[in-house]
Amino acid sequence: MNTAQGTGAGGARPVRSARVVIVDDHAIFRSGLKADLDASIEVVGEAATVEEAIAVIARQRPDVVLLDVHLPGGLGGGGREVIAGSAALLATTRFLALSVSDAAEDVVAVIRAGARGYVTKTISGAEITDAVFRVAGGDAVFSPRLAGFVLDAFGTAPADIADDELDKLSARELEVMRLIARGYSYKEVAKELFISIKTVETHVSAVLRKLQLSSRHELTKWAAERRLL
Amino acid sequence: MTTLPVRPPLARSSDRVIAGVCSGLAAHLGWPVKNVRLGMVLASFAGGAGLVFYAWLWIMVPTADEAARRNARRPASPIAPTVSQPPHGTAHDGTAHDGGTPAGAAGPVPGGSGGTAGPPWFRARGMRYGKEILLGCGLLLVAGIMIAQLLGVDVSLGTLIPAAAVLGGASIAWMQLDETRRAGLVDKTKADQAGGWGRLAAGLALVVAGVLVMVSGSGSWEQTWLALLASVAVLGGVVLVLLPWALKFWRDLEAERAGRIRETERAEIAAHLHDSVLQTLALIQRRAGSEHDVVRLARAQERELRGWLFQDPGRESGQLSDRIKAVAGEVEDLLGNAVEVVTVGDAAMTEAHEALVQASREAMLNASRHGGGTVSVYLEASDGQAEIFIKDRGPGFELGDVPADRLGVRESIIGRMKRHGGSAAILSTGDGTEVRLRLPAAAEHAEGKS
Structure with missing residues (x-):
């Protein structure tokens, strides 16, 4: 998981501190994650179930919620349900999905519900810190695996018209996704394509938007069918 | 022929007019x-x-x-040879x-x-x-x-x-x-x-x-x-x-049958967990001192469990992506560094694909050995063409600096790809090395004919 590596030197990040809520049903994982996070990140709340999470988020209004995809409680919807229950706060509170599952249907479901990114639980402390800042700054965080899912779901052929086509990726977006899937950091992607990091972020955000808004029913169907890791 | 011919057991056949x-x-x-x-x-x-x-x-x-x-039903355990x-x-x-x-x-x-x-x-x-x-x-x-x-x-x-x-x-x-x-x-x-x-x-x-x-x-x-x-x-x-x-009798029968199926499933899961997860946990406890071993055991077990849990029985196995994942697992076990595989699309295995798998294995080994961290592998297969990228974050190297007698890169990666109609490129900077392997659709067809 090298997504967010090396971006600290990008410099232009306005966000250097963040208030965070951790939502995960495993206490061991929560405390481990807390210890791993940078000192500049303040953990203002924790929750273990869907109901607790919605309550804590409404009370604390954090910048970022680190959200496990699989959660007990609620109607069984897990992380997706937490995001849906906090819909009113989506403008100020960003959600970063954490998952051990890697199953496409879980990941795609939580992204489509409104999460700004997805990382696996094996991610290192420095990487998760960076991902938190990135999400807090309004950008999207794509792991190589999520980029792979996107490529698989949207197809690897570029759209004919690269403007407002929601069901296809533009040639440039495809290139960015491919490089991220290959393990490139945003900075490396920028260097490889001779564009600025800001432009890379714009492309990734555009892909995230397509992933969230595309009405293509095949996307959900695809995710449901692709149960393997 | 004096010996009695072996007879199949008497059973009603499915090839039947009345009752077989x-x-x-x-x-x-x-x-x-x-x-x-x-x-x-x-x-x-x-x-x-x-x-x-x-x-x-x-x-x-x-x-x-x-x-x-x-x-x-007769053999007591799945490991025991089945009655022929x-x-x-x-x-x-x-x-x-x-x-x-x-x-x-x-x-x-x-x-x-x-x-x-x-x-x-x-x-x-x-x-x-x-x-x-x-x-x-x-x-x-x-x-x-x-x-x-x-x-x-x-x-x-x-x-x-x-x-x-x-x-x-x-x-x-x-x-x-x-x-x-x-x-x-x-x-x-x-x-x-x-x-x-x-x-x-x-x-x-x-x-x-x-x-x-x-x-x-x-x-x-x-x-x-x-x-x-x-x-x-x-x-x-x-x-x-x-x-x-x-009706009550029928429902009881159904419930009992469902219960039996659940019980069998539970027994199967228990047997699997015992054979895999519990054994690994025991090993991890014994090896708690060595971080390297613990990580390696945990990774291997994770891989095995994922494979078992998410295996899609309807999907063909033995595809290119399966082989790449298997090879990545081998490299992980061998050297202990994580190998993250992302695949997009898939293809049926051919002889040329086997060469591609072997070349990427060699590249993964190099990346894991010299890069010393997580290795990223990306496979994209569509319309007969297959591309694999293997990236590490090691100090990098110059191909020219590699001694002529070291055959790993030249023979096992570049040479092998060329022989099967593909190509290999190695891009190395101070931030890491990426090996790019490509097998075009044409090469595959040529291979298929020969």
């Missing part, structure tokens, strides 16, 4: 099916001996599926008469297994007394008719025809029972349910008609009509009374 008795018998005896059927028909004229024999075999002999299930099925391929085609069996079929298996195949099913069958009683009743009936005829009582055609109708209807219904038992055990969603109900209805109609004609004798239509009405009313009443009870 004749073809099963033919397979068992090694005779042509046609002869057996003809013999059975001829024997039926000899006082109905053939019919009785047929009925007896029908009741006593299990279907091939049942026999297979019973055999399959006697080779019966030659007996089925009907050409293998006594002594005509090819040596290949009869040679390697001496008579031992043939001798053991008999008794177990016979014993198991012997438990089913209900059927024997039924059979006894049938035989008694036949004997009774014969005695009656001997004593001079005129058994008229008017009695025999309805009796035949009853017997025919009963056997149709019985065949149906046979079917549902088999289908119900294999899976409950049968496609031919409609046919089954139709058969059951036909059997019932035959039996009812036969009984009616027999009971009412050659009475007038009015009488028959009345009797029919009365019997239907009685039957309706009985159904009304028994329905709740039957």
